Amino acid sequence: MAGGVDDDEYGEDSATVDQPITPWTISVASGYSLMRDSRHNKGLAFTEKERDAHYLRGLLPPVVLSQELQEKKMMNIIRQYTVPLHRYMAMIDLQERNERLFYKLLVNNVEELLPIVYTPTFGEACQKFGSIFKHPQGLYISLKENMTIYIGGKILEILKNWTERTVQVIVVTDGERILGLGDLGCQGMGIPVGKLSLYTALGGVCPSLCLPVTIGVGTNNEKLLNDEFYMGLRQKRATGKEYADLLQEFMCAIKPNYGEKILIQLEDFANHNAFELLARYSSTHLFFNDDIQGTAAVVLAGLLSALRLLGGTLADHTFLFLGAGEVRLGRRNGNKGTELSSDLIALEISEQGLIFSTRKESLQDFKKPWALDHESVTELRNAVEAIKPTILIGTSGVGKQFTKEVVEAMASLNKTRLIMVLSNPTSQAGCTAEEAYTWSEGRAIFASGIPFDPFEYNGKTFVPGQANNASIFPGFGLGLIMSGSIRVRDNMLLEVSKALASQVTEKHYEKGMIYPPFKDIRKISANIAAKVAAKAYQLGLASHLPQPEDLVESAEKCMYNPVYRCYR
Numbered sequence: 085m086a087g088g089v090d091d092d093e094y095g096e097d098s099a100t101v102d103q104p105i106t107p108w109t110i111s112v113a114s115g116y117s118l119m120r121d122s123r124h125n126k127g128l129a130f131t132e133k134e135r136d137a138h139y140l141r142g143l144l145p146p147v148v149l150s151q152e153l154q155e156k157k158m159m160n161i162i163r164q165y166t167v168p169l170h171r172y173m174a175m176i177d178l179q180e181r182n183e184r185l186f187y188k189l190l191v192n193n194v195e196e197l198l199p200i201v202y203t204p205t206f207g208e209a210c211q212k213f214g215s216i217f218k219h220p221q222g223l224y225i226s227l228k229e230n231m232t233i234y235i236g237g238k239i240l241e242i243l244k245n246w247t248e249r250t251v252q253v254i255v256v257t258d259g260e261r262i263l264g265l266g267d268l269g270c271q272g273m274g275i276p277v278g279k280l281s282l283y284t285a286l287g288g289v290c291p292s293l294c295l296p297v298t299i300g301v302g303t304n305n306e307k308l309l310n311d312e313f314y315m316g317l318r319q320k321r322a323t324g325k326e327y328a329d330l331l332q333e334f335m336c337a338i339k340p341n342y343g344e345k346i347l348i349q350l351e352d353f354a355n356h357n358a359f360e361l362l363a364r365y366s367s368t369h370l371f372f373n374d375d376i377q378g379t380a381a382v383v384l385a386g387l388l389s390a391l392r393l394l395g396g397t398l399a400d401h402t403f404l405f406l407g408a409g410e411v412r413l414g415r416r417n418g419n420k421g422t423e424l425s426s427d428l429i430a431l432e433i434s435e436q437g438l439i440f441s442t443r444k445e446s447l448q449d450f451k452k453p454w455a456l457d458h459e460s461v462t463e464l465r466n467a468v469e470a471i472k473p474t475i476l477i478g479t480s481g482v483g484k485q486f487t488k489e490v491v492e493a494m495a496s497l498n499k500t501r502l503i504m505v506l507s508n509p510t511s512q513a514g515c516t517a518e519e520a521y522t523w524s525e526g527r528a529i530f531a532s533g534i535p536f537d538p539f540e541y542n543g544k545t546f547v548p549g550q551a552n553n554a555s556i557f558p559g560f561g562l563g564l565i566m567s568g569s570i571r572v573r574d575n576m577l578l579e580v581s582k583a584l585a586s587q588v589t590e591k592h593y594e595k596g597m598i599y600p601p602f603k604d605i606r607k608i609s610a611n612i613a614a615k616v617a618a619k620a621y622q623l624g625l626a627s628h629l630p631q632p633e634d635l636v637e638s639a640e641k642c643m644y645n646p647v648y649r650c651y652r
């Protein structure tokens with residue numbers, strides 16, 4: 085629903101031309117301060133009446149523009165920048181100046197702007213965060229001085245400094261594994277900010293309900309430690325008890341501030357912490373690790389959908405993963421007993437991983453079940469030749485590992501093969517779309533974490549699908565929020581995979597796509613949200629009662645609509 089609907093659950097969008105509202109809630113904003121308030125600013129779209137009523141006369145040139153014309157003008161400006169990072173900075177400026185116009189642009193031009201505000205460009209923004217930082221866009225909670233300052237609810241106090249009292253979703257990172265770019269310390273803030281802008285644009289969650297957080301525990305990135313402009317703690321990463329205590333304090337402060345149903349999404353933690361935190365907090369909080377659970381759901385959706393082109397069932401296929409981290413190992417949320425206890429993908433198939441048992445002794449515990457008795461191979465190409473996978477998935481976070489030889493080996497049996505390169509950003513992708521289609525002589529079905537343009541090979545245009553958790557988490561979160569769910573369960577993720585796969589049509593398959601395009605994402609998110617909510621009601625985890633009759637309609641209705649409100 086690119087245009088959104090006329091009203092929403094939070095009352096944010098309930099105004100119409102006939103029923104204006106006041107542009108403030110707590111303090112009165114008027115005149116210059118109204119124009120500096122990004123949540124309420126309309127720029128040249130303030131009407132004559134609003135200019136009179138809110139002391140704006142003289143602060144704006146005479147013309148009154150419609151929001152549509154403002155959108156057209158901004159898109160023209162953004163398109164003039166040829167460097168993606170400059171486009172990113174223009175978008176962030178807009179977000180800080182006029183939030184509704186920012187989201188209008190993003191909702192209506194999602195395929196064009198997603199690569200800017202999201203992957204790959206937001207990765208580059210994190211790398212250069214020190215020089216592009218202008219305003220804090222979220223909360224920094226850092227291990228300053230020593231832990232004692234946190235005792236007695238210091239983090240609780242920090243949370244109260246945030247501009248909004250009501251928050252429904254927090255995306256938090258500790259900056260240790262930012263995309264495939266490694267440890268970026270507190271510069272990882274670009275990730276929660278970007279992810280939350282997708283919560284709003286793609287999933288319709290009101291921006292005022294979203295809180296980006298970066299936990300600062302230091303960095304092991306020597307370059308940053310030696311950079312005089314680095315903004316984070318200038319120390320090596322805290323580990324062990326010191327790290328765990330800070331996280332515990334943070335988790336304990338959240339519910340007293342925002343209530344039981346606050347959704348906490350972990351993003352880009354290194355896997356040695358990510359799995360442990362998921363196991364620890366998924367039974368006490370509404371807790372979701374996007375890299376582990378969201379990505380597993382998006383991969384499974386792609387696999388289910390790809391069967392239409394590959395044939396057979398999942399169990400008929402042989403999978404080879406390069407990389408055995410968060411993405412590869414899928415979901416594990418510690419809900420033992422009532423829940424499924426193995427990798428999400430393995431719920432559908434009987435799978436053995438390719439972590440050789442010769443390495444078993446040195447493996448982290450959670451990887452051991454996936455060790456396979458196989459003679460050790462050191463080259464991916466040799467592994468492809470030995471295992472003969474029908475599906476090859478790259479999740480190592482290291483770029484260009486799917487070489488010509490690897491792709492040719494995949495395609496050598498003259499059959500359709502699926503190649504997924506999940507690692508982000510572009511520099512870390514296993515191969516490009518062009519390489520996959522050319523080297524496989526058009527036999528590869530290709531999907532990637534970052535967007536690639538369509539590619540013509542032998543007279544046929546192939547459109548790569550984007551295998552990115554962004555197709556999942558905004559709708560997933562919306563479903564949890566709209567149902568008032570108090571916990572995340574694995575079978576919610578299974579529902580989501582099926583819901584996403586079901587959105588792929590014959591027209592998409594004809595172009596080689598195994599994911600639906602992002603231009604339809606709000607509709608897709610509403611469907612995903614409805615499935616998640618239905619599961620939450622079925623499992624007795626939903627607290628917003630009674631259950632709406634039509635959950636898709638309900639999801640669409642509570643989506644944030646970025647059209648301007650009229651002020652009385």
Ligand SMILES: NC(=O)C1=CN([C@@H]2O[C@H](COP(=O)(O)OP(=O)(O)OC[C@H]3O[C@@H](n4cnc5c(N)ncnc54)[C@H](OP(=O)(O)O)[C@@H]3O)[C@@H](O)[C@H]2O)C=CC1
Pocket residue numbers: 261262263264265354355374375379382406407408409410411412479480481482506507508509512532533534551552553554
């Ligand atoms: N498309 C999407 O939606 C998503 C994409 N990603 C991307 O996936 C990538 C990996 O993320 P994640 O799984 O969280 O990272 P992890 O660090 O958890 O896992 C990386 C894995 O790759 C292995 N590895 C590292 N270097 C090599 C190498 N040279 N050859 C083979 N294997 C190697 C590591 O080995 P070892 O086991 O020895 O440590 C580890 O198992 C990142 O680029 C990230 O951006 C992440 C989430 C979502």
Ligand SMILES: CC(=O)C(=O)O
Pocket residue numbers: 203262263264352374375507508533552553554
């Ligand atoms: C997409 C994403 O979450 C990642 O690359 O980490």
Ligand SMILES: [Mg+2]
Pocket residue numbers: 263351352374375
């Ligand atoms: Mg991530």
